[in-house]
Amino acid sequence: xxxxxxxxxxxxxxxxxxxxxxxxxxxxxxxxxxxxxxxxxxxxxxxxxxxxxxxxxxxxxxxxxxxxxxxxxxxxxxxxxxxxxxxxxxxxxxxxxxxxxxxxxxxxxxxxxxxxxxxxxxxxxxxxxxxxxxxxxx
Numbered sequence: 001x002x003x004x005x006x007x008x009x010x011x012x013x014x015x016x017x018x019x020x021x022x023x024x025x026x027x028x029x030x031x032x033x034x035x036x037x038x039x040x041x042x043x044x045x046x047x048x049x050x051x052x053x054x055x056x057x058x059x060x061x062x063x064x065x066x067x068x069x070x071x072x073x074x075x076x077x078x079x080x081x082x083x084x085x086x087x088x089x090x091x092x093x094x095x096x097x098x099x100x101x102x103x104x105x106x107x108x109x110x111x112x113x114x115x116x117x118x119x120x121x122x123x124x125x126x127x128x129x130x131x132x133x134x135x136x137x138x
Contacts, residue, residue, distance in 0.1 A: 009039035022120045025052040029106040032118040036109040045075040076135045086110040086134035094131040
């Protein structure tokens with residue numbers, strides 16, 4: 001269940017992300033997304049995963065679940081839905097375009113017609129319609 005003023009709290013997390021530097025296990029796409037869910041619900045969906053310190057460790061956690069999509073489904077306790085179902089605050093997945101992370105899948109948050117993601121180059125946006133799938137956050 002979403003908390004009072006969840007939309008303002010979500011916006012605060014997104015705005016704060018603009019001044020942070022990427023670091024695996026501290027500020028990466030998965031933990032940014034988990035922080036967005038925490039702001040909306042008061043529940044830390046990444047509590048059991050926090051503490052990893054490298055890309056290798058992050059990839060190991062994903063591999064234990066078979067894919068990033070499976071990991072997000074496990075953490076959110078929901079199944080992915082078609083991106084057309086995405087609404088503000090839902091988690092979304094997308095592929096990076098260009099840079100050192102080209103073609104890697106990442107997780108972010110929907111904020112209407114745009115979605116926000118974190119990568120090694122910082123915060124970036126992608127049109128919601130161009131994302132792959134979504135996970136509903138209630």
